[in-house]
Amino acid sequence: MHCENHPERQAKARCQYCWKPLCLDCQIRVKDQLFCSKRCHTLFQIKNIWLRSQQALFRHNLYLRAKTEHLNRYSTFILIILVVAAGAISLYSATTEERYTPSLYGHSMSKEASSPAAPPAVGSAKPLGKPLGADKPLSAKEHKFSSARPSVGWAKMDLRTEPERNSIGGLADAEEICSNFHIYLAQNRVKQPYYLVDICGNAPPNSIIALYKNDRLCDTVPCKGERFLFPRIGLDRNRNILQAKLITADGKLCYSNTLELLVDKASSQVTEKGLDIKRGDINMAKICLSFDSGENADAAPLILDILKEKQVRTTIFLTGEFIRRNPNIVKRIVEEGHEVGNHTDTHPHLTTRSEGGRLVKCLPGVDREFLHRELKKAEEAFYHLTGKHMSHYWRAPYGETNLEIRKWAEELGYIHVSWTCGRDWEDGLDSLDWVTDPSSGRYHTAEQIRNQIINFGQGTEFGANGGIVLMHFSTYRPHQDKVYLQLPEIIAGLRAKGYEIVPISQLLEGKGIDSNRWAKKGRLRQAGR
Incomplete structure (x- = not known):
């Protein structure tokens, strides 16, 4: 620099x-x-x-x-009491011989009185129709605060459930805004004390972002574009739980993902727990064409042929069931130098979804022991077949993960790697090759997917730098519209734009993730072979 x-x-x-x-x-x-x-x-x-x-x-x-x-909690109850009281008074008045009604000026008047009520004398009670000072015009200051008074309640962050946090006036709005609202550690290019970090993220334009550390307001910044930055955030000595709150220009509310940062004073390092990698180093023109193993291996031989012909090494996430069913393909993957990540043993669902579309709670039966068993069995199947260990990267089936699940996996030395995603399909690198119904709104032709991957980030500051593409070894799409048939053109198009196609480990070299440190944390999984 x-x-x-x-x-x-x-x-x-x-x-x-x-x-x-x-x-x-x-x-x-x-x-x-x-x-x-x-x-x-x-x-x-x-x-x-x-x-x-x-x-x-x-x-x-x-x-x-x-x-x-707080006031709205009791409004319904008070309204019911008033209605019941008014009904009781009306019923009582109808049964009495003499009915007294309040006059316009607050005086009682008998039923037999035939003459209209006289105006009140000087010094008598004021009319009851308006409160005192109602006729007085509001000052400019009073008018400002009366018009700016909020109409929606906003509780403290730790008092709301996850579905309540993401209900932003409609399921579609919640999915659109919350899916793109993420915070993560920024890449510090300037040397600063280890306990000071920069937090950045993505959010809708013209919104206000508030950062909370351990449930306390830390800082607020406006988001003029689609990215925001909280510079030099001081961390506490031990545990730091960070979460951001977003207010859009039209008053909608959303919460970000949660970051848990630990400060290790002995090594002068900040360790992030529950990592979820969606993109590599954005300052390097590198991209990864990652693959997940599916139920079968119908497309695997042809995909490997194309990668070998084009001299591309990538990262492939394999399940234990795929390894046991297709040993020859797995051996070929290793021999041709590809990086192998863990995709669990049986490819189970792991979490539920909230009303806002966010992954919230673990499914019944999914706990620490269950996840460890799934990861260890896949690791064992790979080791027994090849004599080598998987890389320290894993990808949750269906992308279903939360902070708790990722921390359980980190106990075995695994970092979770997702794929580059955004607010819409055009903002991400999910090939959607798993969508098989042409009548579905999420279905895109192979040519559209090819063009989306090649032109991703075009015209932006960082382009497709650090992008992670999601594709699969198997697909049930129509034969003439299979995405992997476009691989040669995708590879040629990316290289023509100056991108180097690399495995995940090379993609993350500039993000400050020490692979040796994570390999040491994997001793537990090696001991569990």
Whole structure:
């Protein structure tokens, strides 16, 4: 990394505001913070003032919404009591000989009284039709707060269930927004203390993001584009659970995934628990064409032939059942240098789905022992056949995983690898070759899928860098529309754009994931052979 103003010099830091790389001569230090100019320092102060005001407004809205929700709990009960009371009074009045009714001015008037009520005398009670001061016009300040008063209750984060968190005024909206709202550790290119981390993520444009650490508000930032960043978040000494809250421009609410970070003071490292890799290093022009084994191996020989002809090494996730049924294909995969990941033994479903489409709870019977058994059996089948261990990557069947499941797998040394996905199919790299019904709205032709993979990220800052494509060894699509038949053109198209097709291990080299450390954590799974 070279200085912005002096390209021949090595940069030592970045400007706190514009993030330009700076050498020692270009740095302006103000209260332990570095800037490239006085203008950036002034803009940084303005930004901090604006962020503090947003945080204050954020807390004020939290208080008002919580109070509103508290009052709404009793509104139905109070309404029932009032209706019953009004009915009882009406019934009682109908049965009495003399009926008294309140006059317009608050005086009682007998039924026999034939003359209209006289206006009240000076000093008598005011009319009951309006409260005191009702005729007084609102000030500008009062009108502002009355119009901005929230209409939907907003409870604290730890008091809501997961389905309630993701109900954003409609199932379609919830699936669309929550599926794209993720936070993860940013790749720090500037050296900073190990206990300070940058948290970034994806969110809808023109929204406000609030970051919580251990259920406490940490910072708020606006999301102008589709990416946001929380710089230099200080971590506690032991456990740090991070989650973000999103408010869209039209007031919809959503919660992100959860990150659990542990600070190891002895090694000066921050360890992320429950990793879910969806993309590799976005600063390197590399991409992975990953494959999952299916119920059969009808397409496996042809796929391997194409990969061998095009000199492509990739990562293939195998189940234990596939290994036992197709030993010759598995041996060929190893001989041709492909990386083998764990896809469990029997390919079971693992989680349920909430109303918002998010994976929430483990299915009955899915616990730590069940997952360990599934992963170990697949590992054993592979080791007994090839004499080698699987890589320390695994992929959950159907992509069904949550933080708890991923932490159980990490106990055996496995990191979970998903695939690159986004808000819509056009924003991800799922080939959808498992969708077999042409009448389905999710069905795309092989040519459409080929063009989507080749042109993914075109026109964006990072393109398809670090992308992970999902494909399968078997498919029940019509013969003339099988996706793997487009592999030669996909490989040629990606290479023509300058991408190198690599296995997962090479794709993650720039993300700071130490494969040796995870291999050491896998001693438990090796001992369980």
